[in-house]
Structures are given as structure tokens and as C-alpha cells.
Amino acid sequence: ELPPINPDFYEISDRLNAADSALQLRVRQFMETEVKPLVNHYWLRDEFPFELIPKFGELGLAGITINGYGCPNRSFLMEGILAMEMARVDASIATFFGVQSGLAMGSIYSCGSDEQKQEWLPAMNKMEKIGAFGLTEPEVGSGAAGGLTTTCKQTADGWVLNGQKKWIGNATFADLIIIWARDLDDHQVKGFILRKDTPGFSVEKIKGKMALRIVQNGLITLTDCVVEEKDRLPHANSFKDTANVLRMTRAGVAWMAVGCAQGAYISALDYTRKRKQFGKPIASFQLIQNHLVEMLSNLTAMQTLVYRLSELQDAGKLKDEHASLAKVFCSLRTRDIVSQAREVMGGNGILLEHDVARFVADAEAIYSYEGTKEINTLIVGRAITGMSAFV
Ligand code: FAD
Numbered sequence: 201e202l203p204p205i206n207p208d209f210y211e212i213s214d215r216l217n218a219a220d221s222a223l224q225l226r227v228r229q230f231m232e233t234e235v236k237p238l239v240n241h242y243w244l245r246d247e248f249p250f251e252l253i254p255k256f257g258e259l260g261l262a263g264i265t266i267n268g269y270g271c272p273n274r275s276f277l278m279e280g281i282l283a284m285e286m287a288r289v290d291a292s293i294a295t296f297f298g299v300q301s302g303l304a305m306g307s308i309y310s311c312g313s314d315e316q317k318q319e320w321l322p323a324m325n326k327m328e329k330i331g332a333f334g335l336t337e338p339e340v341g342s343g344a345a346g347g348l349t350t351t352c353k354q355t356a357d358g359w360v361l362n363g364q365k366k367w368i369g370n371a372t373f374a375d376l377i378i379i380w381a382r383d384l385d386d387h388q389v390k391g392f393i394l395r396k397d398t399p400g401f402s403v404e405k406i407k408g409k410m411a412l413r414i415v416q417n418g419l420i421t422l423t424d425c426v427v428e429e430k431d432r433l434p435h436a437n438s439f440k441d442t443a444n445v446l447r448m449t450r451a452g453v454a455w456m457a458v459g460c461a462q463g464a465y466i467s468a469l470d471y472t473r474k475r476k477q478f479g480k481p482i483a484s485f486q487l488i489q490n491h492l493v494e495m496l497s498n499l500t501a502m503q504t505l506v507y508r509l510s511e512l513q514d515a516g517k518l519k520d521e522h523a524s525l526a527k528v529f530c531s532l533r534t535r536d537i538v539s540q541a542r543e544v545m546g547g548n549g550i551l552l553e554h555d556v557a558r559f560v561a562d563a564e565a566i567y568s569y570e571g572t573k574e575i576n577t578l579i580v581g582r583a584i585t586g587m588s589a590f591v
Contacts, residue, residue, distance in 0.1 A: 304331025
């Protein structure tokens with residue numbers, strides 16, 4: 201009788217109360233029964249499983265930390281657990297959900313008016329409306345803080361937006377897209393809720409992605425799009441307000457990396473206990489055990505780190521550098537874990553049907569989005585030295 205496969209070696213789940221544990225198990229079950237059977241099919245085809253949207257709506261977990269507006273008002277720890285549970289099955293689905301729940305709903309919740317929250321958040325919680333978050337541009341990625349070239353200008357008819365946004369997750373089918381643009385008058389970054397039917401808005405699907413293939417990323421073009429003043433986010437007055445949203449979602453991405461690593465570890469351990477070479481399970485070989493234990497060590501370090509990260513967040517003490525350090529550490533370690541998982545599976549490690557190849561590819565996108573390793577490193581570097589090394 202082999203011991204059960206347990207990716208939560210230090211039993212972080214023990215720290216959850218009964219209601220949170222029950223929710224964790226519910227999400228795990230949902231991901232295993234509703235999502236897992238679909239992901240390889242859609243990943244291969246570079247398509248999104250739209251049939252899942254109403255099911256996610258029934259779960260009612262989007263905007264999980266939001267207080268009011270039909271949202272669950274649960275802890276940041278629970279938001280992290282949710283990201284981990286989703287990514288453990290599929291990082292694309294976790295990303296789709298993170299864009300909706302963290303980036304889009306989070307922007308409206310932290311920068312929007314009460315009317316905007318009333319209009320969008322309850323419907324987004326039920327997934328009746330889908331959101332996207334448009335910050336990155338074709339020529340401006342890491343340097344978004346000072347470099348945005350998408351512009352906005354206030355006129356008698358409303359705000360006129362011009363520019364392009366690249367990589368925008370969910371943008372090809374979103375009902376609303378949060379657009380970050382520089383005001384031609386005061387030169388500050390402002391945020392807007394752009395409705396999908398706005399004249400002058402167009403979006404093209406980015407094809408040929410080799411990671412997170414289920415996520416539909418778009419290249420957006422805005423040509424003299426007019427957005428009414430009521431759709432400007434009134435509490436988004438500079439890039440600092442954008443960064444406040446990103447600090448929260450970066451913590452979620454660190455948890456997502458943990459989930460991706462967990463998924464790979466579970467598959468690898470299971471495989472190596474079953475696969476036989478030289479007449480014995482390969483898990484009985486010392487060199488294979490070395491890989492497995494290294495994977496588990498990194499995974500356990502990541503889990504304890506993100507648990508404390510969420511405690512800080514729940515205590516209202518999360519700083520940019522806390523979120524950045526966790527994002528860098530976890531996305532780096534995840535890259536190692538998924539590659540060791542692939543290694544111990546031999547040739548089968550590159551077959552989609554064994555899942556690990558998908559985790560390997562997806563870890564690359566997690567590594568680069570929401571701030572690359574370099575950018576998040578520089579955020580921590582600036583905090584500990586008091587010196588900015590960005591330029
Ligand atoms: P660049 O900024 O061009 O960077 C290239 C390299 O140069 C990186 O290694 C970077 O770290 C390094 N570099 C840059 N500046 C410095 C410096 N000062 N010092 C040292 N090294 C530096 N964006 C959105 O707005 N919304 C989304 O929904 C969204 N979803 C995404 C989904 C996916 C799958 C991907 C891949 C990206 C997504 N992005 C999204 C964009 C993402 O946030 C950017 O890709 C990321 O910020 C990096 O920007 P870049 O790709 O333009 O790389």
C-alpha cells in the first residue's frame with residue numbers, strides 16, 4: 201500500500217477554518233470534474249471552453265474578497281487558495297478567472313464609483329459580464345509606469361481614447377475592458393471602463409501562443425473611442441492607482457505558480473510510482489527520488505511563503521515588494537519544478553495527455569506576466585536599498 205500523494209507536505213490547509221476548507225474542497229472537485237476533462241482538448245485547439253462560463257457563474261466566486269455588490273467577502277488567503285486550486289488543474293483557466301476576478305473586478309472595486317460597482321460587480325460575480333484589463337501595449341510592457349502611449353483627452357462629448365493594447369486576456373469576448381491611458385492634458389494615467397460595442401474599438405486574437413493557449417489574448421486598437429465621463433474610474437488618478445491593483449493580483453499570481461507546480465508534482469509522483477524500468481518502479485531509484493524531493497522542497501517553501509503573504513494581505517500590511525518577492529520566487533521555482541516533472545517522465549513528459557507538458561509551457565507565461573522576474577526583482581531591490589535601478 202503506497203502512501204497518498206500529498207502536495208501539501210507541511211499541511212498549510214490545516215490553517216484554514218471549516219468553511220474555508222469546505223470551499224477549497226468544493227473548488228477542487230469542480231476543477232477535477234468540470235474543467236479537467238476539457239483542458240487538453242481546448243489547449244490543443246487554442247480555443248476557450250465557453251460552456252464553463254455559466255458553471256463558474258454558479259460557483260459565484262469571482263471577486264471573492266469584495267465586500268458587498270453580491271460578492272463573497274472572503275479572505276485574501278481564500279483568494280490565493282482558489283488561484284492555487286484552479287492552476288493545479290489548469291493555469292489558463294486560473295488566468296481567465298484571475299483576469300475577471302482580480303484585474304477587472306479589482307480595478308472597478310478599488311478605483312470605481314459606487315454606481316460603477318453596482319452596475320458591474322454583481323453581474324461579473326455571476327459571470328454574466330466578462331471583464332479584461334488593458335495595460336500593456338505593443339511597444340510598452342515592463343516600462344508601463346512611465347511609458348504608456350495610449351492617450352485620453354477630455355472633450356465636450358466625453359473622453360477620447362487612442363492607442364493599442366497587446367496581450368489583453370479575455371479581450372476577444374469581454375463585455376468591458378479596463379483601459380489605462382495617459383491624459384494629454386495633465387499627463388497622468390487614468391482608467392476607463394470601455395464597453396465592447398464602443399465605436400472605434402477593435403480586437404484581434406493573438407495567435408500562435410505556445411503557453412496558456414486556452415486564454416484568449418487580444419491586440420486591441422482604439423481609434424477615437426469616446427467614453428462617457430460616467431465610465432471613467434474616478435479613483436484612478438495616476439499610475440499609483442494601477443500599481444495598487446497589480447500589487448493585489450501579483451500575490452494571486454504567486455499562488456497560481458504554486459498551483460501549477462503542485463499539478464506537475466502530483467502527475468510526476470503518480471507516474472514514477474507506476475512506471476517500471478529494470479523491473480522496478482522508477483520511483484524506487486535514488487536519482488528519481490532526488491528529483492521528487494527537490495520538487496517537494498521547493499513546493500513546500502513556496503506554499504509557506506504564499507501563506508504568510510496572504511496573512512500580510514489580510515492584515516492590510518501587503519507592500520509592493522512583498523508581492524513582487526513572492527511572484528519572483530514562486531514563478532522561478534515553478535519553472536524548476538515543472539522541468540523536473542517533465543524529466544522524470546521521460547518521453548511521455550512531452551505528451552499533452554500526461555498534462556506535465558502543458559504545465560511546462562504555461563509556467564513560462566506565469567514567469568513573464570504581471571511583471572517579469574527582472575521588474576519584480578527591481579521592485580524588491582529598490583525597497584531594500586532605497587535606490588531605484590529601473591533606468
Ligand atoms: P518587455 O518589457 O519588452 O521585456 C523584455 C525583457 O526585458 C524582459 O526579460 C524584461 O524583464 C527585461 N527588462 C525590461 N526592462 C528592464 C529593466 N529596466 N531592467 C532589466 N530588465 C528589463 N498585459 C495586460 O495589460 N493585460 C493582460 O491581460 C495581460 N495578459 C498577458 C498574458 C500573457 C500570456 C502574457 C505573455 C502577457 C500578458 N500581459 C498582459 C502582458 C505582460 O504583463 C507583459 O508581457 C509583461 O509585463 C512584460 O512585458 P513585455 O512582454 O513587453 O516585455
